[in-house]
Amino acid sequence: MAGYRTVRGIALAALALLAAASSDAETPLSVAVVTVEKTQAVRHLSLTGELAARETLNASFPTGGRIAEIAVDDGDRVRAGTVIARIERFQQEQALLSAQAQLTAADAELTAARDRLRARLTDLADREFPNADIFIKLLEIGPPVGRPVQYRITGPDLALLRDKARDLAALVSSDGRTANIVLDWNEPARVVRVEIIQDRVRLLGLTSGDIAAALSLMFDGQSVTELRDGKYLVDLVARGSDDTRSSIEALTNLQLGGSGDQPILLSSVAVFRYDTEQPLIRQENRVPTITVYAAITTRDQPDTIVNDLAGKIATFNQALPPGYRVEVGGTVESSAESQAPIAAVVPLMLLIMATLVMVQMQSFRNTLVVFAAAPLGLIGVVAALLPSGAPLGFVAILGVLALIGILIRNSIILVHEIEVQRAAGQHPWEAVFVASDSRARPILLTAAAASFALIPIARQIFWGPMAYAMMGGIIAGTVITLIFVPALYLAVHRIRPPRAEVAAAA
Numbered sequence: 001m002a003g004y005r006t007v008r009g010i011a012l013a014a015l016a017l018l019a020a021a022s023s024d025a026e027t028p029l030s031v032a033v034v035t036v037e038k039t040q041a042v043r044h045l046s047l048t049g050e051l052a053a054r055e056t057l058n059a060s061f062p063t064g065g066r067i068a069e070i071a072v073d074d075g076d077r078v079r080a081g082t083v084i085a086r087i088e089r090f091q092q093e094q095a096l097l098s099a100q101a102q103l104t105a106a107d108a109e110l111t112a113a114r115d116r117l118r119a120r121l122t123d124l125a126d127r128e129f130p131n132a133d134i135f136i137k138l139l140e141i142g143p144p145v146g147r148p149v150q151y152r153i154t155g156p157d158l159a160l161l162r163d164k165a166r167d168l169a170a171l172v173s174s175d176g177r178t179a180n181i182v183l184d185w186n187e188p189a190r191v192v193r194v195e196i197i198q199d200r201v202r203l204l205g206l207t208s209g210d211i212a213a214a215l216s217l218m219f220d221g222q223s224v225t226e227l228r229d230g231k232y233l234v235d236l237v238a239r240g241s242d243d244t245r246s247s248i249e250a251l252t253n254l255q256l257g258g259s260g261d262q263p264i265l266l267s268s269v270a271v272f273r274y275d276t277e278q279p280l281i282r283q284e285n286r287v288p289t290i291t292v293y294a295a296i297t298t299r300d301q302p303d304t305i306v307n308d309l310a311g312k313i314a315t316f317n318q319a320l321p322p323g324y325r326v327e328v329g330g331t332v333e334s335s336a337e338s339q340a341p342i343a344a345v346v347p348l349m350l351l352i353m354a355t356l357v358m359v360q361m362q363s364f365r366n367t368l369v370v371f372a373a374a375p376l377g378l379i380g381v382v383a384a385l386l387p388s389g390a391p392l393g394f395v396a397i398l399g400v401l402a403l404i405g406i407l408i409r410n411s412i413i414l415v416h417e418i419e420v421q422r423a424a425g426q427h428p429w430e431a432v433f434v435a436s437d438s439r440a441r442p443i444l445l446t447a448a449a450a451s452f453a454l455i456p457i458a459r460q461i462f463w464g465p466m467a468y469a470m471m472g473g474i475i476a477g478t479v480i481t482l483i484f485v486p487a488l489y490l491a492v493h494r495i496r497p498p499r500a501e502v503a504a505a506a
Contacts, residue, residue, distance in 0.1 A: 149294040161288055338394045
């Protein structure tokens with residue numbers, strides 16, 4: 001209570017000082033003393049939620065079955081880990097398949113529940129908050145971009161830029177896969193512009209600074225003293241009351257202290273003009289920029305939609321006045337920025353790989369055979385990504401780069417074995433056949449081991465695309481390599497069967 005009296009006394013003292021300073025005026029300025037606190041205004045509210053399981057699924061299952069073999073006899077001593085019996089795996093496999101089916105069903109139910117909740121939240125936002133921009137989205141992997149399809153339009157004139165941005169939004173909405181299209185600029189706000197009549201101001205002994213100070217005191221306030229709150233100093237600010245600051249009549253009747261004893265009304269030295277202006281102007285490279293955001297209602301990737309709209313956007317961009325242009329943003333731009341560092345080092349990577357392969361092969365033709373097998377892995381990559389629905393993004397590209405090294409390694413093993421067989425005295429045709437036959441098993445086994453090792457991460461959201469890309473590329477690329485590399489080796493070295501050579505010589 002004592003602290004409240006102290007604060008009140010200081011506030012009254014500050015008011016008394018203001019009243020004494022303006023005692024020569026007929027009508028004192030109405031002020032209010034408030035405590036200023038540091039606040040931060042935010043335009044977007046981001047809420048993150050988690051889906052808790054209503055029911056839990058026990059994925060474990062008992063193992064059992066008919067005993068096929070007993071590995072120990074009565075009275076034998078056994079240790080931990082010793083196999084005492086072997087049972088038929090039929091029941092185990094059936095139980096495993098049943099558990100996998102339950103997990104798949106649970107995952108599908110969770111996805112459906114998430115989609116239903118998202119639809120309910122979207123409907124609630126549209127119904128309860130029609131004037132608010134609320135976008136329900138899933139947790140993003142990578143840099144957050146919000147709505148995935150984005151276009152930026154830049155230009156110098158604000159009014160024309162807004163009109164062109166609306167035309168661009170209408171163009172984006174013409175695609176049926178897009179929805180919830182918004183602009184990052186708010187609607188223009190109504191303002192009152194005070195245009196000072198400089199001749200009258202100078203005649204009355206005032207300056208533009210005096211008028212600006214009076215307006216600042218009324219609307220923004222001015223610190224008159226400070227209060228100590230423990231170790232903090234709190235400002236006491238004098239400014240107009242809420243009714244005064246929100247009234248245009250109070251603005252026109254604002255009194256200014258001139259050189260004489262009579263107060264001067266602001267309306268006598270200024271003209272008030274009503275107008276609208278943009279409350280927030282976003283700029284990029286010091287040029288006003290409006291971003292058009294669009295959500296996706298289907299399972300299509302942002303790259304697909306942007307590529308489908310590329311022709312219309314190019315036509316729209318060409319029709320813009322000079323100084324205006326449209327750029328692609330959002331997920332497509334973020335993905336390109338993440339892939340740019342990889343693309344920058346790919347030439348150096350290929351140069352180092354070519355150098356090492358040439359040192360190993362000691363032949364330009366064999367080097368060509370080895371490198372020709374690398375693109376074949378893309379057949380398996382496409383065949384694996386399309387059914388799974390995984391995107392060819394950043395992590396998938398990393399998997400493709402690793403796949404290139406795996407296929408080149410297999411080709412080196414096969415070509416090197418062919419050269420070894422030829423050096424041992426085998427006919428070139430027979431050397432290719434023997435090398436392909438002897439190296440097929442280890443190459444297939446290593447490919448199978450690498451593919452099976454990627455299965456645990458195939459179900460993950462982040463690493464899944466890389467796993468699918470590598471598994472498909474390794475399996476298809478390895479099988480094709482065992483057929484393509486020997487055939488290409490025969491074609492490049494112009495090797496024919498022994499009988500054909502004998503017939504040609506005869």
